[in-house]
Amino acid sequence: MSGRIGKRPAALAALAAAVSLACTVLTVAAGGSWASDMAPFACRVDYTTNDWGSGFGATATISNLGSSAIDGWTLTYTYAGNQTLQHGWSGNWSQSGKQVTVTSMSWNSSVPAGGSVSTGANFSYSGSNAKPTDFAVNGAACTGTVPPTTTTTTTPPGSGPAPALRVSGNKIVSADGRPYRLLGVSRSSGEFACVQGKGMWDSGPVDQASVDAMKTWNIHAVRIPLNEECWLGVNGSPGGAAYRQAVKDYVDLLVANGINVILDLHWTWGAYSNGPDWHCKDEHAVCQKPMPDAKYAPQFWTGVATAFKGNDAVVFDLFNEPYPEIASDWNKTLGWQCWRDGGTCTGLPYETAGMQDLVDAVRSTGATNILMLGGLEWANDMREWLAHKPTDPLNNIAASWHAYSNNACASETCWDSQIAPLTQQAPVVLGEFGQDNCGFDYMQRLVDWADSHRLSYLAWTWNPWGCSTGAVLIKDWNGTPEPGVGEGLKAHLLTQNPY
Structure with a gap:
């Protein structure tokens, strides 16, 4: 494009927040059915937001820290405020009251050992926008130790030549x-x-x-x-x-x-x-x-x-x-x-x-x-x-x-x-x-x-x-x-x- 496409006075301020939660959950058998006799695996959920005051985008990344792959995942969590789902991507998003549920899609249902999958959605809200703390995957609560809150770090351009x-x-x-x-x-x-x-x-x-x-x-x-x-x-x-x-x-x-x-x-x-x-x-x-x-x-x-x-x-x-x-x-x-x-x-x-x-x-x-x-x-x-x-x-x-x-x-x-x-x-x-x-x-x-x-x-x-x-x-x-x-x-x- 050259000179393709004008004026909206309101500026958006993107604010980043992140929380990581370690959890142990049950694996799901191929096709998504429960397999309670299968060994548990460890996972981490990283939750980040870009907040512009009356709404925000949320990204949740599920990392498989275990030694075997999972096939099929369901992520659940709840908000404390009036956050309302607008639309989601890379997952089937739904909301009932304050609880949010996200299920995998056909192309991202498998998460290999050491791998991760990300999904995101946009929400509207007013008042406070506290981070959820009750993430669960496939029905099991994330009960592991919560590490310190992390923030996104950047590698400033100019610290050396651009990489090959x-x-x-x-x-x-x-x-x-x-x-x-x-x-x-x-x-x-x-x-x-x-x-x-x-x-x-x-x-x-x-x-x-x-x-x-x-x-x-x-x-x-x-x-x-x-x-x-x-x-x-x-x-x-x-x-x-x-x-x-x-x-x-x-x-x-x-x-x-x-x-x-x-x-x-x-x-x-x-x-x-x-x-x-x-x-x-x-x-x-x-x-x-x-x-x-x-x-x-x-x-x-x-x-x-x-x-x-x-x-x-x-x-x-x-x-x-x-x-x-x-x-x-x-x-x-x-x-x-x-x-x-x-x-x-x-x-x-x-x-x-x-x-x-x-x-x-x-x-x-x-x-x-x-x-x-x-x-x-x-x-x-x-x-x-x-x-x-x-x-x-x-x-x-x-x-x-x-x-x-x-x-x-x-x-x-x-x-x-x-x-x-x-x-x-x-x-x-x-x-x-x-x-x-x-x-x-x-x-x-x-x-x-x-x-x-x-x-x-x-x-x-x-x-x-x-x-x-x-x-x-x-x-x-x-x-x-x-x-x-x-x-x-x-x-x-x-x-x-x-x-």
Whole structure:
């Protein structure tokens, strides 16, 4: 997205609280039936909240501290006040009076020994909001010793260079194998300023002071959208070597300050004159196209990969928001085929580069960087992503999902059914997200859900454009947050640790 989506005066203050309770409960046999003759297992329930005064998001994480897996779980607890369930995710939530009950779903019912599962919900309330103390799992009370209350600690950016990253199973991990989340923002302008007569970064600073402003938000990752014609020197100013050097200088500065960088191919060449009226029809890279082009996109990624290979703190987002299905009357079968294989795609008059072509272009240089791939429907539809995932000899690919409040998949029900299963098979990065006003309510629900699944996420956008219709985080380059959206995101990021 570039200039996608305005103004809500009320700011949200995210307050984090945590409580850990050790417990011993009975295992549940496969299928969820009680098996009282089975050995008990030890567990811990970690309960955290993000409270904005009249409501809060709660996340409960059940950790299996025993030596055997459990299959099927039911969590119960009670509130002391008037907390009222609004909606939940990653579990079947219900409330009777003050008691809350959560049962497992089909995809997260099994908790291996040493593993954990998280579930979350939003509540409304007034008055006090005391933490529950009577957690039980599968009917047995958590009667173990209560350890001291813990608070979320953060690893401040700037304490060292950003870590080199790779994919391991369904997680992004650092070089020492620890799971790591890319938590931060997009910094727009590299995709449009060079073709709109606005210089390199739209008059915005890319110096140490601007990076220090990001660090006050606890930002650990920055996504930088790019323009392929400016990178290649085909069109725009600065272009060619000057554009490439400016990108490299900014990337090096961020990485040196402990901030991982995601380079995103955002605006590309490709005439689409028969598209809908709202679509940009210019063949030059002055707007967002349905698919990358075979003319320049592989050449672009060969150049970017050559420039940054050996620096695995940098991630490559191969194409911002594919939507080839629009050219074939929303035929998703043809859309996914075009997405992976490229070539002559139905309804698109230019030859496209598929995701496999771009993976091959990067790997041909010897670059080992993580690759991010967005799905269809502006990267919001991820249902066939696994089935069409390109072949990567390094198996170093993450799924890039975009989720705005005006997208089709914009509810916990959809996230549970479409995104949660994908998180079990591949790392999922919420590469862009925002809402269509300047509030933070939708975004709060989304980051709470993402936290419960340990997803990476990057909000749009770190640019002081004035928040009138949404998706603008700051009022100035000093990092002053916009009311609502900016204040809510900053407060939330300050409670998070990428490790």
